[in-house]
Amino acid sequence: MNQVIELIQADVKKPKPKASELGFGKYFTDHMFVLDYEKEKGWHSPRIAPYQPLTLDPSALVFHYGQSVFEGLKAYRTEDGRVLLFRPEKNVQRLNNTCKRMCIPPLDEELVLEGLQQLIEIEKDWVPDQEGTSLYIRPFIIATEPYLGVRPSNSYKFLIILSPVGAYYAGQLSPVKIYVENDYVRAIKGGVGHVKTSGNYAASLLAQKKAEELGYDQVLWLDGRERKYVEEVGSMNIFFKINGEVFTPKLNGSILSGITRDSVIELLKDWGVTVREERIAIEDIYTAYTKGELEEVFGTGTAAVISPVGELNWNNHKMIVNNFETGEFSLKLYHAITNIQYGKAHDKFGWTVEIK
Template identity: 70%
Template sequence: MNQVIELIKTDVKKEKPAANALGFGKHFTDYMFVMDYNQEDGWHHPRITPYAPLVLDPSVMVFHYGQAIFEGLKAYRTKDGRVLLFRPEKNVARLNLSCQRMSIPQIDEEIVLDAIKQLVEIEKDWIPNEEGTSLYIRPFIIATEPSLGVHPSREYKLMVILSPVGSYYSDQLKPVRIYVEDEYVRAVPGGVGFVKTSGNYAASLKAQEKAELLGYDQVLWLDGVERKYIEEVGSMNIFFKINGEVVTPKLNGSILGGITRDSVIELLKHWNIPVKEAKISIDEINQAFQKGELEEVFGTGTAAVISPVGELKWKDTTMNISKGNNGNTLANRIYEEITSIQLGKAEDPFNWTIEIK
């Protein structure tokens, strides 16, 4: 597909927010990328346009049958002024994986990646310089055919929007407290747990509300069949350091294959630190804790990169991990290395970053 991306300019520019007022996903840049799909033309008319509200028919299928998928990645500004993306090709490939599962036509990954690069280049002045900040990139696709028939939509809209963001948590490396959910389930093998579809997140909100009422930051999901095998946290994959070995749940069709998760596994192998992907139960984690063998727990994801876990609450058991210490830990070491690569402060032996020129 050889398509030129049209640029529709605006003379009206927004005021950029102060770095200390960024939050996460609250402010949006001047432009967005849009591309449409119909059965006659396929994916067509790629364009960068002024950021603006959408006008949609009340009957478009995304509102009724939930065909909606998305991705999340970031652009970073280095100290010498360069702009770097972190493994964006992985996000675009995963977007296509989500398309496949959700019966959405496949995208041309080269065009979408080029669109992201062009959009970030246009909006590079929005990338903040302060520590812990970045430009969050949100590609997404929604079904836009006006129809109430239950079938895959015949029309879609792909968009990319940008948001300057601060740290996901106010104290980035402060250990979070996690509640192990044993009532609700997030996904099952054969379902859609391994893709980034909006309904997965809607289904997780009730358990997240429950956890917050109990004073916890996040939910740790168990498998939906036996209710005992660990899957992932609400917004992160999860890792456990037990007796010097790092273990993370094996991808099983109901766990999202995180880009940061994959990066951590590669990094640990590069450091010759034992790491494995395995089916692991909450009972095994509790046993390791009771024996004093559970050394660290941390989550991984695009938004927070690395989140140390200070406490796990499972039924009547409270596991205080490393007494909430956020000092000289493996999680901190990983965070420093990955963020240093993202910010161009360290060598990138894996060729993970792409410079926007």
């Protein structure tokens, strides 16, 4: 990294919302990190600037052909007032992996991490200190070239914006209800299901709306070819505890490589718990349920961390998991990860980065 990050201070600072009013993704801090790309210059002009609207040409390629990628991570306030990031280098690596799939020039990972840390240092006062709250971090890239034609853009804008947030789900550790989707398909191997590109999420909205109308919180997707094998939930990877063993769908080219997922697997192995990354047929989950062997189901993701699942609905077969109560295993994992994130426990894995 040999580029100097410019700081442009906001003239007027926003009032900070009360912790009880945060919700998720409603409020944004005073500054953002910005980096531009032009084919002749590469990525250039790194700066921290006031949070403000963007001006884009109506023909900007992002509007018409969907070249847009993003990431999501958090900053956490410890009891002694420090601010910690959780495995940020993994998010930047995954962002570059997404860029590769979407024909976007790779970012200088060192520059991005430095820009992120400087931005959070400036916005430290926005990191909330109430239990369960955090500062959500959204890095993203959009194609900005004004051109109508199906090809990669010659110009891009990379930004990092920050949002103080509460729990992703209102009840945080209250079990959620999941609808298993049979009609719509999220992704197939060879597509873009394994990366964080905006179109993935737009394509999921109709099925999500259907699930909500039926009284469910999220959609569990099956594979796009046979509609048989479990893949992931709309905003989470999925885990099943069956007869004391933990199962999760293996990464197959259409499932996102979740950083919380990876952290859970590392934790479980450290605890001596068997973790099986396999193709998992939804019918086998139902069979385990009918035999009384399905002990717990939980999702993992940056937003919710660990989200216990209390009900699965597959072909109108309602599986009530653990009497619709939060399982001991899910609770143990939640506390193990969040205690590291909030600096309450020793970080033996070296996952946290302190903002100085």
